[in-house]
Amino acid sequence: MYQSLLALVIEFLGCKTPQAWIQVACKQENLPLILIDHCNCELKAAQTALFMVRKYGVDDCSGEQLLAWARPYEEFVYHNDRDMQAFLARDLSKGELKGTLRVKSGIIWGDDLISKMLRLVKEEFHHFEQVLEIMQARGIVYQNLHAGRYAKSMMQHVRTHEPLTLIDRLIVGAFIEARSCERFAALAPHMDPELEKFYVSLLRSEARHYQDYLALARQVAGESIDERVAYWRELEARLICDPDPEFRFHSGVPA
Template sequence: MDNHSHIKEHFEDYNDVLFDATPPSWASRVTQDLELLLIDHAHCERKAAQTAMTLIYRFPEQPFVSSLSKLVREEMVHFEQVIKHLKRRKKTYRSLKPSEYGAFMGKMINKDPKHFLIDTLIIAAIIEARSCERMAMISDYLDGDLKRFYQRLHDAEKRHCIQYLHFAQQCSIESIQSKINEFSQQESHWLNQKSHLVRFHSPHGSD
């Protein structure tokens, strides 16, 4: 898809992407089991890198592939940093059943080539936005090195969210705001399920 958009959207804050906020009680609950939370977080960073790598592979002609390459490296550095925090707590990175959040978000992507890239970029932005919001919230319930780690990570993930939104708008001849609204409302509906699962993107409906 050509980079021919004449729309000049200004995306500045990830909170503008989210339909609603995660309740603080979610953060209070999941931080009671830091081992599971950190293991799942490591998987999230790995998956984020994989998403960007897949976009580079499938759309090599896009002007933002170099930026995606940098994003991949940053996500893998974050992955390594989470692993280090696990090791400091004498915990081991391992396989972990996901929350199904990613699978749900992926189902919203229209497989038609006319929509696939834009939808994928918007979904990636919403996932980054939710991650960013929850990192900020989690940091309020932590202290020491882990608190500072999540505060630093928050800034990087915010940048990734805004990047994905700009990439999506570059690929579209129309404003992407209506799609952002549609996807974020569905994301909110899924997260408002009742669940006691400890995952970075677990539902918060019971909190």
């Protein structure tokens, strides 16, 4: 039912996840690592989108509101005295985004950036909590886990002059979201029924996220970005297909 959607994602990416990664990911002993890193990826995706809005879309006061929105999630992840049950049982109304965000003047694509990125943030926060609920039900304790090379390696190639920096960040965001979508589809058939259903449920939102990032990149550029997309496609494919010393949700072929 999602094959047509997935075909567009794979065409955009240029390569599928290697079978060697899937074989390692499907081992039962690696499930805790997959879920913890997936959880981290959802938070990082939300943080990236919030950074975009704070830096490019809203004034400083609105930026503080966004930081407050993310604080409960970041405190859970970054504090060692975390309590998963208390976090999941908290009063969600207290953590909602409050007040009206003020768009920076003179930015014609500001409203579009804010609307697309805030929708993404809400969905990623929700996915973060869904993964935690699955972990809690299975007795998997959240642990600190340092990031792999994937996103960091791509960010090292982002251009350093605006608006090229923003354009590259948006394209990188598109590739990360598209790869997440493709990985969920690759994992789903090999998981137990609960996880298979969960991963399939994520495909549509992840596919829309990459399309939103790409649309914003084109809007900011005001011209074709095909050449730059091709550059990132080649770089991202190398990170996915080359040997990788660490196994993570977005890692390459296990070395």
